[in-house]
Amino acid sequence: MKDEVLIRLDGISKQFGGQSVLQQIDLSIAKNRIITLIGPNGAGKTTLVKVVLGLLTPDKGSVQRSPQLHVGYMPQKLIIEPTMPLKVGRFLQFAEPDIELCRAALHRTGIESLINNPVQGLSGGETQRMLLARALLRKPNLLVLDEPVQGVDVSGQEGLYSLIADLRRELGCAIFMVSHDLHLVMAATDEVICLNQHVCCSGSPQQVSIDPAFVELFGTKTALYTHHHDHTHDLNSEVISERSDSHV
Amino acid sequence: MYDFLLLALLAGMAVAVVAGPLGSLVVWQRMAYFGDTLAHSALLGIALGLWLSFGEGTMVIVVCLLVALLLSVLEGKHKLATDTVLGILSHTFLALGLVAITMVPGGRTDMEALLFGDILTVTKSEVITMWLMSLAVLAVLKYHWQPLLSMVVQEDLASVEGVSVARYKLLLKLLLALIVAISMKIVGVLLITALLIIPAAAARQFSKTPEQMAVRASLLAVASVCLGLISSLLWNLPVGPAMVLSASGLFLVARTIA
Structure with missing residues (x-):
């Protein structure tokens, strides 16, 4: 593996209860790159994130991690038991015991004043900033963000x-x-990967936005151009036909 | 002449001190039903002990640990919801234990003692065993407190930060199995989880950190044990249920004040 590559996935497949969620995914994340994963609900985005993080073992394929890889992770949502009395500062101390470093991280994400607040009382945006602060404390060279603005007002x-x-x-x-x-x-972003259980298309934002598969998934409203489909998906998101005609 | 009372008090304390932190973890991790399943299987341990003429106390520990292992293996490997699976196993073990005990040839069938505890007949050596186990579990909890807590708060983050989540989940189950096994004599198989979760739930009402909650839950559990013993002496109540009711009373007070 080249020095520049932090993590490389080759031919990753994953099933849950006989249902295929990821098929033959290749992915490599190089230093300093911003890679964005898009795709409809049920496309396997979170599953792929969990494979990258090592939280899930793929059924097939290999995952290579650089020895220098240091991951900071911001999960999609945070559910803390209401029975758990936990302040924001203490939540960060799981990543870094030194409370002053935790305070500095909260300062950087703009919520230092909430350090003694219970985590359950935070708004969506405050929760995301707290999670970001915890990820920062790990001094990551790869930041993995699963829908970072979910639950945050516009x-x-x-x-x-x-x-x-x-x-x-x-x-x-x-x-x-x-x-x-x-x-x-x-x-x-540097690179967009459009996922629907398999990689539909990937490349620079400009390339992807004119890719037919992208419009297949997201429709014309989000696209910059009119496109041609090259395949369609059934209910299980399997590719069921290759097409050459345009019908957007 | 009050030796039996002193022994009962010491036995109750042994479980009460560890009930704080362990009970808090059970509450946070939503393992109450899991604890019930372990407790119900303890009865099977008694039956096996009587049958094999082997130490009943030891057999209870062995069976509880085995059931904890079995439940860990089964976890996530079935299509039924976890509470359904635990519901099936929990009551199957209880029924199996009840049947097995009545089938023990010439065995004692003081079912009430098994179901609701028999703390006043506890022996010196049992008290010593309880304290050794309780202190051992406390020591393990103290040593692994940070990663255990991190796992309970958010599993995925803990895992990414290097906590081996699967190992700590198993550890927590085994520690719970040990404490359930030694609690059986005190409150009986039907009330064990009460002694773990009620003081913790009460302590939650006025705690601001996890550690505060754990320590205060222990204090409340100790108070429940003392109040239970005293009220059973005063009004001739069964001790185990009296202890649980004391805990419930303290919970109501905490709830009202906080």
Whole structure:
């Protein structure tokens, strides 16, 4: 594996209860790259993220991690038992016992004042900033973000994205991000991977946005051009036919 | 002349001190039903012990540990919801234990003692065993507290940060099995989980950190044991249920005040 590559997936397949969720996924994340994973619900995005993180073992294929790989992870949502009395600062201390470093991380994500608040009382945006702070404490060279603006109100989404962009510049880390938000995704990312159990298409945002498979998944509203389909999906998202005609 | 009371008090304390942190973990991890299943299987341990003329206490520990292992293996390997699977196993073990005990040739069938505890007949050596096990479990909990807590708070983050989640899940189950096994004599198989979760739930009402909750739950459990013993002496109540009711009373007080 080249020095520049932090993690490489080859031919990853994963099934749950006989149902195929990922098929033959190849993916490599190089230093400093921003890679965005898009795809409809049930496309296997979170499953792929969990394979990258090592939380799930694929049925087939290989995962190679660079010895220098240091991952910071921001999960899609955070559910903390209401019976668990836990303050924001303490939540961060699981990643870094030194409370002053935790305070600094919270300062960087803009919620230092909440350090003594119970985690269950945070808003969506505050929760995401707390999770981001915990990921930062790991001094990651790869930041894995699963729908980072989910549950954040529209006015807060832009702020959170620009914070992520700033942090990425400061840390010089790679980002592997799942997103639904195509406009913002397109603006910042180096590479877009369009997933629907298999990789439908991938490449630069410009390349992907004119790819027929992209429109197949996201329709014309999000696309910049009119496109041609090259295949369609059945209910299980299997590719059922190759097409050459245009019917958008 | 009050030796039996002192022994009962010491036996109750042995479980109460560990009930705080362990009970809190059970509450946080939603393992109450899991604890019930272990407790019900303890009866089978008694039956086996009587049958094989082997130490009943030891057999209870062995059976509880085996059931904890069995449940870990079964976890996530079936299509039924976890509470359904536990519901099936829990009551199957209880029924199996009840049947097995009545079938023991010439065996004692003081079913009430098995179901609701018999703390006043506890022996010195049993008390010593209880304290040794309780202190051992406390030591393990203390040593592994941070990773255990991290796992309970958010499994995936803990795992990404290097906590081996599968190992700690198993550890927690085995520790719970040990404490359930030694609690049987005190409150009986039907009330064991109560002694673990009620003090923890009460402590939650006025705690701001996990550690506060764990320590205060232990204090409340100790108080429940003392109040239970005293009230059973005063009003001639069965001791195990009196202890559980004391815990419930403290919970109501905590709930009202906090």
